[in-house]
Amino acid sequence: MTRTALVLAGVRPGRDPLAEFAGVSHKALIPIGGTPMLERVIAALRASGRIDRIAVSIDRPELVTLEGVEVLRSSTSVSRSVGEALEALGGPLLVTTADHALLEPDWVRHFLDHLPDVDVVAGLARDRDVMAAAPDTKRTFLRFRDGRFSGCNLFHLRDRRALRAIQLWQIVENERKKPFTLLRRLGLRAVFAHLAGRLTLAYAVRRIEEMAGCTAGIVELPFGRAAIDVDKPDDLILVRRIVEQDAAARA
Template identity: 50%
Template sequence: MNALILAGSRGGIDPVAAYAGVTHKALIELGGETLLARVARALDEAGCTATVSTSDPEVAAEAGRLGCRVLPAAPGPSASVGQAVQALGTPLLVTTADHALLEAEWVRRFVAETPPDADVAVLLARREVIEAALPGTRRTYLRFADGDWSGCNLFHLATPRAAGAIDLWRLVEADRKRPWRIVRRFGPRTLLSYLLGRLTLARAVARLGALAGVRAAVVASPAGLAAVDVDKPADLDAVRAVLAAR
């Protein structure tokens, strides 16, 4: 399977990169490997061929050193994924360069557990699973009637129809830290159900898929660390502590 590693930039100074003393957080070193190298290695061990989406010359050079193809990054993650689907086709696995603890087994399990009729799938982990794996971590949670969930930065675009989900992704991208605004796009009845704490994850995903014209699915991760990316300096410290403990 082809896999895409998102290593673009939102512009300005990245606080994590500045904290680590590098120009781009994909170049942060952990255990003698850059974050990009760690992600690429996990994908390779899972049987994936990795392509890196970036417009940073140093990241592109590191990708080349790792034997990865490079695609120029678009202004946002969703647009970069859209370009990759055109270039690489589907099925396509998508992850991020700051997925520092990514393991090949998580990737293999995710792909294997994607329902066969799904056009697109996303990996999520429950709050209790995450907090058991990394006590004290602070993540953004989607709160539903059947529990709180956090994304794991792994997406499976299983069929060509998944391109429809990218268009919806672009619309909600700006609200990724404000889940209720994302739910608002589902319509007033769904929003009211969410605000009253009655909306289940399954119903939300079904509604999301209907809006995008695709069959969408969620795969639950048994590994809480799968939800840990390096989004803040505190995340980098936490990842370093996990690796040191190992």
């Protein structure tokens, strides 16, 4: 089965403070260990041995000239860009982001090897694994009865039925840094269960399925670093330090 990967590299509406901080036009072009983040992500996807086709979604296609990489013009939001890419490329489609600079081939293989038989899948990591891997990181965790989890910027869209989840993705995108506001979308029962410490991840997934009109699931990744992306200057400093330490350990 041919599997395509989409790397989101566009700029959100308005200025990009992190790109300005790093002195580049796009966050995806910020160098980590001497290599732009976008190229690091593409290299990891290729090294996984599970990806046959790679596409990049960016608002300025002329910035991406990597051999063997298709380029799509991004839309006005992440969710719209993903929807248009799924229409253009078809499924199954693995989606990640250019700021997932620590991405490793093993993470990609683990994610794809453990996909449930559903339309839309997201990768999550437990807080204990994230903090063990990077005690200095600051992540947003969603709390459930069965643990606290952070997103890992890895998604799988099986086919066109996954388009039904794109509208919900827009909501999640807008509220991703507001856990309680996002929780309210699941309904009052979910809110009360959360306040009582009884909300399970499985129940949240079922509610997402009902809201989106398609089947959904998660893959728990045992790699704490998988939850670390580069959103803020502190993230950039942390990721650069991790990469430098890894390079020194290999030397």
